[in-house]
Amino acid sequence: MLPSDDHDGSRAPADDLALLDAYSQAVIRTLERSFAAVVSLRVEEPPKPARGRRRGGGSGSGFYITPDGYLLTNCHVVQAGGDAARVHAVLDDDTMLPARVVGTDADTDLALLHAPGSQRLPHLDLGDSAAVRVGQVAIAIGSPLGLTHTVTTGVVSALGRSLRAPNGRLIDGMIQTDASLNPGNSGGPLLDTRSRVIGVNTAIVAGAQSLCLAVPANTAQAVTVELLQHGRVRRAWLGVSARTVPLARRMRRALELDDDSAVQIDEVLPDGPAAQAGLRAGDRIVRVDGDGVGDVDRLHRLLGRERIGRRTTLHVLRGARPAQMEIVPQARV
Numbered sequence: 334m335l336p337s338d339d340h341d342g343s344r345a346p347a348d349d350l351a352l353l354d355a356y357s358q359a360v361i362r363t364l365e366r367s368f369a370a371v372v373s374l375r376v377e378e379p380p381k382p383a384r385g386r387r388r389g390g391g392s393g394s395g396f397y398i399t400p401d402g403y404l405l406t407n408c409h410v411v412q413a414g415g416d417a418a419r420v421h422a423v424l425d426d427d428t429m430l431p432a433r434v435v436g437t438d439a440d441t442d443l444a445l446l447h448a449p450g451s452q453r454l455p456h457l458d459l460g461d462s463a464a465v466r467v468g469q470v471a472i473a474i475g476s477p478l479g480l481t482h483t484v485t486t487g488v489v490s491a492l493g494r495s496l497r498a499p500n501g502r503l504i505d506g507m508i509q510t511d512a513s514l515n516p517g518n519s520g521g522p523l524l525d526t527r528s529r530v531i532g533v534n535t536a537i538v539a540g541a542q543s544l545c546l547a548v549p550a551n552t553a554q555a556v557t558v559e560l561l562q563h564g565r566v567r568r569a570w571l572g573v574s575a576r577t578v579p580l581a582r583r584m585r586r587a588l589e590l591d592d593d594s595a596v597q598i599d600e601v602l603p604d605g606p607a608a609q610a611g612l613r614a615g616d617r618i619v620r621v622d623g624d625g626v627g628d629v630d631r632l633h634r635l636l637g638r639e640r641i642g643r644r645t646t647l648h649v650l651r652g653a654r655p656a657q658m659e660i661v662p663q664a665r666v
Contacts, residue, residue: 356470359526360486363472366528369455370397371521372422372448373476374406374432376413394475394521395422395446396530397456398557402430402449405553406520407535408437409499411444422448425482436560439500440568441552442535444520445560457522459557460529462549465489465508473512473534473545475521487512489531495630496536496546503630507546508532514545523547559638569636569662571612572605573598577628578617588619588655592627595619595650610660612649619655620648636662 376391391413395406404422411420411434420432432448466489473485491509498504510523514537523532532547559566578597585593595617601607618626621635622645640662647658 359470360472360484363524363526363528364474364484367457367472367474367522367524368482369425370457371474371482372396372404372424373479373481373517374410374446374520375421375423375429376411377419377421378415379419392476392479392517393519394517394534396474396520396522397454398459398530400453400456402447402454403435403557403561404432404446404448405533405557406444406446407533408439408442408444410520411437411446420446420448422446423481424450436564436566438556438560438566440498440502440566441504441548441556442498443533443548443553443556445557457524457528457530459550459554460525460527460531462506462508462531462551465492465525465531465549467492470526471508471510471512471531472524472526473510473514473518473521474524475514475518475534477515477517479517483518485513490544494546502633504535504548504552505634506549506552507535508549510545510547512545518545567638567641567664568633569638569640570606570665571636571660571662572602572607573612574600574602575618575629575632580617580619584650584653588650590619590625592619592625594627596626596629596632606660606663610647610658612647612658612660613651615651616658617650618647619650622646623648638664 372395374393374395393410395404397404422430422432430448432446435445435447437444469489471487471489477483487510490511494507494509496504496507518534521534522530523534525531530550533553534547536546538544575596575598577594579594597617626632641664649656
């Protein structure tokens with residue numbers, strides 16, 4: 334292999350060229366295996382009865398995860414056209430297929446659609462996002478600004494980031510990447526060099542360059558199973574409205590609490606689990622089965638579907654007095 338000129342007129346070592354070529358080949362092979370499974374989504378509001386005109390909608394990206402037509406995207410993509418929106422998936426050969434929304438999960442900003450074709454469809458495998466490492470190559474495919482099947486590459490910049498979902502809930506464990514994303518990339522896959530999905534591209538951090546976030550594949554896997562089985566994602570529910578409040582240092586020391594805040598109940602809903610357990614407005618939750626709470630976001634994380642129907646101990650402060658309350662969380666509707 335002949336050395337080539339570098340930008341400053343010098344010669345680049347042959348080893349560097351071979352390394353660059355290996356990187357290029359890895360990306361190209363990934364794309365060859367993945368392109369056909371990625372779709373552009375078109376979301377349209379139904380026509381107004383009075384004028385027969387469509388009022389708007391949106392667009393985004395998605396990708397097939399099964400050969401019989403199930404695909405993943407972002408919740409905010411399919412909700413752009415309202416509850417009665419018409420969604421179509423556009424394949425890489427411009428074939429347009431009607432897509433049915435199987436279910437959405439606003440808490441993780443994910444949605445599952447079904448857009449079957451006349452034959453088996455190319456699809457992508459969800460990888461193990463717990464095995465992702467900072468610095469590994471990340472490849473994004475999507476339809477930014479309507480430009481279908483656009484590819485950007487970068488690395489995994491950080492792990493364990495948090496992002497506020499459109500409904501206010503905190504999405505944990507997000508993957509940060511510097512693979513450039515733009516409006517329209519939402520819902521597309523973030524891939525490793527073996528064409529496995531490590532995340533679902535979700536958000537661009539406003540005001541920052543190349544700072545993008547993806548919902549981890551393990552979260553997408555869990556949400557997909559729930560949506561297929563139940564049409565929604567079940568989470569434990571206490572039947573309260575609550576907020577984060579600070580704790581006095583003296584009380585923290587007396588009760589040996591690590592957190593400087595707690596979750597105060599503002600309202601107990603009638604006939605809910607909290608009402609049945611005897612919880613009251615003003616009670617402050619400091620622990621769930623021995624795990625510190627600290628704030629509302631952490632309480633949400635502790636109330637996963639595994640606690641539905643399971644007796645749970647809440648450690649609360651009623652005034653200045655500690656108390657333990659037994660509660661059986663229900664599935665949130």
